[in-house]
Amino acid sequence: MLELRHLRTLIALRDAGSLVEAAERVHLTQSALSHQIKDLEERLDNPLFVRKTRPVEFTRAGQRLLTLAEQVLPLVRMAERDLARLAGNEQGRLHMAIECHSCFQWLMPTVDHFRDHWPEVEIDIPGGHHFDPLPALAREQLDLVITADPQPLPGIHYEPLFRYEGLLAVARQHRLAGKPFVTPEALAEETLITYPVEHSRLDVFTQFLDPAGVRPKELRTAELTIMMMQLVASGRGVCALPNWALTEYLERDYVKAVALGEKGVWSTLFAAIREETRQAPWMEDFLRTARETSFAVLEGIKPA
Amino acid sequence: MLELRHLRTLIALRDAGSLVEAAERVHLTQSALSHQIKDLEERLDNPLFVRKTRPVEFTRAGQRLLTLAEQVLPLVRMAERDLARLAGNEQGRLHMAIECHSCFQWLMPTVDHFRDHWPEVEIDIPGGHHFDPLPALAREQLDLVITADPQPLPGIHYEPLFRYEGLLAVARQHRLAGKPFVTPEALAEETLITYPVEHSRLDVFTQFLDPAGVRPKELRTAELTIMMMQLVASGRGVCALPNWALTEYLERDYVKAVALGEKGVWSTLFAAIREETRQAPWMEDFLRTARETSFAVLEGIKPA
DNA sequence: CGACAACATGAGAAATACTCATTTAAAGAC
DNA sequence: GTCTTTAAATGAGTATTTCTCATGTTGTCG
Structure with missing residues (x-):
């Protein structure tokens, strides 16, 4: 039976261009994806993509499934967001600092997208603070810091971005x-x-x-x-x-x-956040969209 | 992670009104559904339906997921149909006889629906034949017979409907x-x-x-x-x-x-078909929609 | 109250989805 | 052409997930 898992895999495969990279993106092995897709192809009695090309080329059947995925996955994500809201975790603040001078390029689309979907969460990049951002994160003056060199601090979690x-x-x-x-x-x-x-x-x-x-x-x-x-x-x-x-x-x-x-x-770029905010649905969503937009906008980066 | 399985379960639950019956419809045990939904509720941190009512009543979260299911599942089905076509099994004939005098009531919507989705398959209910339908099925004059008393015949498969x-x-x-x-x-x-x-x-x-x-x-x-x-x-x-x-x-x-x-x-109503046509995607689809429409149109019937 | 029906729960079985280790195949380098 | 590198396939074994079975709990109705 077709499952969302398959659709997610195919999208990753299309975006990545090869099984190896797609596997990294969905945090599975190349082998897992190979098996998964093979199963699917057998059940559908139809190959889904041509392996011998770079990037991989999808057959008509593969394209049909990609179309389905593009229709379905956004709907699913919207529903998940609504559910997260219903769960009651709707209030939040997301003030962030960026230690990385060239990050605005991909961060801005992320912030815009986020603002649309979580209007209740106050998102901001306060400028002109001269304090060290990571301690400021610990003492709750900030909620997220983009940094490439994580320093172990109690209560701070470093979420790898790419x-x-x-x-x-x-x-x-x-x-x-x-x-x-x-x-x-x-x-x-x-x-x-x-x-x-x-x-x-x-x-x-x-x-x-x-x-x-x-x-x-x-x-x-x-x-x-x-x-x-x-x-x-x-x-x-x-x-x-x-x-x-x-x-x-x-x-x-x-x-x-x-x-x-x-x-x-x-190097790895991290989002530093406090442990407490790690589970918040809007935080998970922010990190997810951050990763997504960075992969879409930037070239030559790899999953962490 | 949310999967299509969950959406299918919720739809079945809504249509059936109770876990027990929904389980029958998706061919699982009541226990399986209970576990499945419990898992889902825990991950979403939100109950999905109120159990103490008959029929069950969905919470806002449950309703949101039902909405998603209604958006998504038809798309998935359409894609599956397209894929089946791509697999090459597109030609077919579906001439049927109905041994059951009052079956037209639910069969007609099924036939209409089917005609829309499988234009390449010739569907018909030839009237006024005086021969015995089951032997006619065996000798390929018919392709499907709706009957309530299955007789063992070589090469004939009886698919229970309800x-x-x-x-x-x-x-x-x-x-x-x-x-x-x-x-x-x-x-x-x-x-x-x-x-x-x-x-x-x-x-x-x-x-x-x-x-x-x-x-x-x-x-x-x-x-x-x-x-x-x-x-x-x-x-x-x-x-x-x-x-x-x-x-x-x-x-x-x-x-x-x-x-x-x-x-x-x-009693159980059966669709009698030849073994060879059993795997054909359009046949599977016809039986599925037949079951679906009958459950939607008829009251007081149960899954086989 | 007792019987019944619907759902929940825990433990173990079955199915499945994954990983690891290797092999095969193709593309580039020399 | 051979050697190297990279991607994908494959097989076996493991882990996880998802069921079933058996039983317990709760609410409903006569």
Whole structure:
């Protein structure tokens, strides 16, 4: 018998393009999905997708089921939201801080969507606070903090959102452009541009340069991504940024990107929340939509 | 996680009015449904229906899920139909005979519905054949026969549709009216009106009178239910009919009904089909909708 | 009150959905 | 062409879920 599980799988498969990645998204193994879909295909007596292509291509039967999924799953989600409200957990506050300078890109659609669906929850990103966000979260001045470096604090839970790769942006004609990856040592000859924050909060240092004991030749800071890009493009330095923050500049061929080290430097972005708010239906919904929109909007990220 | 299974259960529960009957409809035990719904309620943190009422009464949460089910399940069914078509089993013929004089009432809506959804399948109820329907089914002159007395024939499968009770219709002022049930012996004093068919095909004889060795004082036949009702109402005899064939006359208080024996006489109505056509998706769909419409249209019947 | 009907509950059985370890197949690299 | 890498399939075993069975509880009606 067809179940919602199958529809969810197919949607994940379409969005991911391969079984392996789809499996990550729904938090199952590749094998599980392979079996699941095989069962389904046998019962329907019809293949659902062509495996030999990248991304996978759906047969007519597969497309029909995807159509069904698109009709049905939103209805189901709306119903679940209504039920959560009926359960009585409707009041709430969601004030958040963002430690990640380029996160607004995907956070804004999430916030908009959320505001529509949970009008009773007061959602806000209060600007211009100068205190440390994580302690502020603990003392209930904030309700959610987007951060890439979780620090163990009592009562604080870190909910992984997605993993992303730190890439090194270099000028198009730069000597490192086109290399498959860059070694820490190579950066000893470069000017590194960063956001004006402590080095302990930057992955280039903590995960790449510090372990190798290397320091860049020179350091300079910039507030905004676009300024960094201008500096990089004009050959005044290099900078490390999340892959998704770079895609638009890469597409316009404004700069080039190289991986940091052979394996790349991968970090996880977290939503820090208080344990008490973790079960709240609107919080679960916010995290879910946050993940969904980030996967929809950003390229090159992976499930945590 | 919410699944279609839950929605199907809730619909069955609403249609049936009690867990016990709903369980019969979805072919599970009462216990299974009880557990299933309990799980759901716990996860939603909300009761779904009030158990102490008959029929059960749904809470707001339950109603919300029912709404969802009504939106979603038809979509799912349409998709399944499309998939069955894609699987290639689209051609078919469905000529049927009806051995049961009062079946048109529920069969017609079924046929109409089916014609809409399977335009490629030729559906018909050829009239005026004088041959025995079951052998005609075996030799492929027919594809489906509605009958209440299955006879073992090679290659013929009897698919139970529903169970119904045979009731004795008597005039309002008749001496038996108002009794909880009637004994076979009591019929020895009555004129029994039947359809003009062999007695071996009438449950009153096979299940009630013959076992007790009783014969009615007199016998007469009538072609149509309405004629029988007129004879009964005017005190010219009594007649045994399925409970659902009587409801409209009972509601208008045209005649009264009494059960046949303490336990009542229950029969099962079958759809006789050839084994080969049993798996055909349109056949499965026809049987499903036949069951559905009969439960929707007829009162007092039970799942087989 | 006692009998009956509907639902709940706990324990164990059956079905199913998953994981792990391997194999097969295809696509790229050299 | 062979070697490597990546994706998907497969089989066996495990875990989980979902049933059934047997029994207990509660409410209803004569």
